[in-house]
Amino acid sequence: MNQPRASLIPAFQSEADQTLEVLLGSHNLEKDYEPFTLPKLAIVTCMDYRIQLRLPKNFAFVLRTGGANIRPIETYLAFSVARTGIHAIAIIGHTDCAMEKPDPYVVDELPTDNETKIFYRSQIASLAIKDAREYTLAQAKMLEERLGLPGLPLIYDVETHKLELL
Ligand SMILES: [Zn+2]
Numbered sequence: 001m002n003q004p005r006a007s008l009i010p011a012f013q014s015e016a017d018q019t020l021e022v023l024l025g026s027h028n029l030e031k032d033y034e035p036f037t038l039p040k041l042a043i044v045t046c047m048d049y050r051i052q053l054r055l056p057k058n059f060a061f062v063l064r065t066g067g068a069n070i071r072p073i074e075t076y077l078a079f080s081v082a083r084t085g086i087h088a089i090a091i092i093g094h095t096d097c098a099m100e101k102p103d104p105y106v107v108d109e110l111p112t113d114n115e116t117k118i119f120y121r122s123q124i125a126s127l128a129i130k131d132a133r134e135y136t137l138a139q140a141k142m143l144e145e146r147l148g149l150p151g152l153p154l155i156y157d158v159e160t161h162k163l164e165l166l
Pocket of ligand 1: 046047048066067068094096097098099
């Protein structure tokens with residue numbers, strides 16, 4: 001009970017490594033795998049329309065937010081991994097992410113009232129991630145500390161459509 005959370009991670013490292021091998025094998029190498037009985041991975045990635053993951057059946061939960069920001073979905077993540085016994089989480093940032101330097105004034109395009117636009121603008125500004133690689137690494141580390149499970153930081157290249165482990 002008084003055990004520090006970080007010490008739990010080595011116990012799941014080899015399982016996380018195997019899971020990573022399946023993720024990279026399926027997506028990057030287009031290998032086929034038998035359908036899984038239970039999911040092995042939770043993936044948090046950006047909602048960007050260019051990201052299309054190739055995954056085995058029943059292999060992973062996929063949660064998508066702007067910039068692969070964990071904050072808005074952290075409780076769903078904790079709930080899903082605990083409920084299904086998942087022992088690894090992949091954070092997948094990507095190249096050319098609009099959330100690195102989001103322009104809050106794009107909401108002026110919306111046919112809505114000024115008060116609503118002001119609200120969205122302030123929210124968008126606070127969601128900037130600055131650098132996708134650094135942000136992805138920092139989020140993986142933060143999740144390891146909070147959940148006690150290995151976090152796998154990856155970058156999705158929107159031009160080559162390949163994943164790269166950071
Ligand atoms: Zn993005």
